[in-house]
Amino acid sequence: MPTPPLPPTKDRILDAAELLFADHGFDATSLRMITARASVNLAAVNYHFQSKEALLDATIARRATPINHRRLELLAAFEAEADGKPVAVENLLDAFLRPILEAGSMVPRLIVRMLYLEQKPVFKRIFERHLQPIVQRFSEAFVRSLPHVPPNEVMLRLLFVMGAFAQMMSSAGALHVITEGRFPALEPARCAAYLIAFSAAGLKAPPLGSTL
Amino acid sequence: MPTPPLPPTKDRILDAAELLFADHGFDATSLRMITARASVNLAAVNYHFQSKEALLDATIARRATPINHRRLELLAAFEAEADGKPVAVENLLDAFLRPILEAGSMVPRLIVRMLYLEQKPVFKRIFERHLQPIVQRFSEAFVRSLPHVPPNEVMLRLLFVMGAFAQMMSSAGALHVITEGRFPALEPARCAAYLIAFSAAGLKAPPLGSTL
DNA sequence: GTCTATAGTCGGATAGAC
DNA sequence: GTCTATCCGACTATAGAC
CATH class of the missing domain: 1.10.357.10 (Tetracycline Repressor, domain 2)
Structure with missing residues (x-):
């Protein structure tokens, strides 16, 4: 039996960002908080999105x-x-x-x-x-x-x-x-x-x- | 004629903090922005108030x-x-x-x-x-x-x-x-x-x- | 696509001279 | 009370191996 497929990295980042931006706002949410919650490497954010602002935009x-x-x-x-x-x-x-x-x-x-x-x-x-x-x-x-x-x-x-x-x-x-x-x-x-x-x-x- | 007396340092800090906190919010306002606008040394903030949070409290x-x-x-x-x-x-x-x-x-x-x-x-x-x-x-x-x-x-x-x-x-x-x-x-x-x-x-x- | 490692910046706070 | 200098942590972003 294969391991249950995790959502792709990109979606996990979006999910974590959505929750954290909603709770703490943009400034008070660091990319590190997001990657920690998404169990994703820090660099993945800048690979899939280009910047913190672009991630916000995608989230919205x-x-x-x-x-x-x-x-x-x-x-x-x-x-x-x-x-x-x-x-x-x-x-x-x-x-x-x-x-x-x-x-x-x-x-x-x-x-x-x-x-x-x-x-x-x-x-x-x-x-x-x-x-x-x-x-x-x-x-x-x-x-x-x-x-x-x-x-x-x-x-x-x-x-x-x-x-x-x-x-x-x-x-x-x-x-x-x-x-x-x-x-x-x-x-x-x-x-x-x-x-x-x-x-x-x-x-x-x-x-x-x-x-x- | 004496130079017009500037408000004391403490009040200049409060005035600048009030304006900047109102415009940009707490997180997006750095102590350096405040001291620059107040024409005051950075260390003065921690002398007159103890921390950024205490300054916010005094401002309110x-x-x-x-x-x-x-x-x-x-x-x-x-x-x-x-x-x-x-x-x-x-x-x-x-x-x-x-x-x-x-x-x-x-x-x-x-x-x-x-x-x-x-x-x-x-x-x-x-x-x-x-x-x-x-x-x-x-x-x-x-x-x-x-x-x-x-x-x-x-x-x-x-x-x-x-x-x-x-x-x-x-x-x-x-x-x-x-x-x-x-x-x-x-x-x-x-x-x-x-x-x-x-x-x-x-x-x-x-x-x-x-x-x- | 995903990682490690790090560059480069900026933040709050403090020590110590004056 | 006010300054300079600095510590130290956190941040975004990127370079480069795999």
Whole structure:
């Protein structure tokens, strides 16, 4: 009986990098931490990828591509269902959030951290490539679905939604600790329905208008 | 005429550290970057503070202490005004957010980054010392002001509010770029009224209940 | 493709003169 | 209190044997 085939080196590196980047961030994750966890030689990273930044890019790309594909699929389905009328904001939020939440527990933390929280030039490039086009597409849908809110105010409110989502992903687990046990320990994804209810109410609130 | 007196070394270090930690985060800021900007010798940092982590702590403490004092002052004023009745959530949000927004442009970015975005053990200790007690106090007020929402759901929604606030602080400026100029370039603080309107609506939404 | 070995850099922290 | 000089560890990246 042959030894169970380990995943190829390249995939083991990606798996380890995904977990460590998600947990500790880019700067605080060294290539040595990655190679140790992947049981791979240090030099293998620079052989398969060219640099630490290129590894980050590959890590994000592997996950973001199918998620974004699914997002557009769901959006199209909701739009077909609405038959020309604006889609309910709850459905737009669902189409945007469900694919990333269903991608497994580390993936959202990785993407959130990388795309919303970090600020280095690398991340700006990654954002432009992997999130910008999707955000554009969804923004337009949100603007159509919120006719009583000025477009710029919709954009600002969507920024708030992204922040609430990021916070949920990165520290919903901490609520159990902060509240000294009063809040149940539940996975971030279990909070999604609460996030959608909260966000939908905020998005639909009467606009302030004026300066935007 | 004497040369204009420079601030003491210790304060110059704190000023430089505040700016750099806010812009680049803790890991990406080296002591050498700080001493260069402060025009101070490298060894001065370890003389006045003991370590990089202790410097971070001092940087946060210098700003957080007066802000938290002001928050409690405003909260007490609103509670006195309400005369035993629950305070309007808009006022609670105002009492929590206004002091940090009035503290100058870098201060909120520093505190937000340190207390919400970073995850190292150092930051956990800083959070427990400088934000935990305030959050506790305000949570209770929010729970009283939202009698139709279960306490645990209030806590979760407050987490969303914190996330929206953090996102506004760290990337409201980017909206001008992302929208290719359609969104006006305005300071994060100018968005505060919009954040409060959004958050108040989200907080007051009908609760989902069930699993929390 | 995978390893060892190492170059080259930069980090935080400290010793000791002034 | 402030400086120079330096230690020592960790890092990314690469060269070159197998």
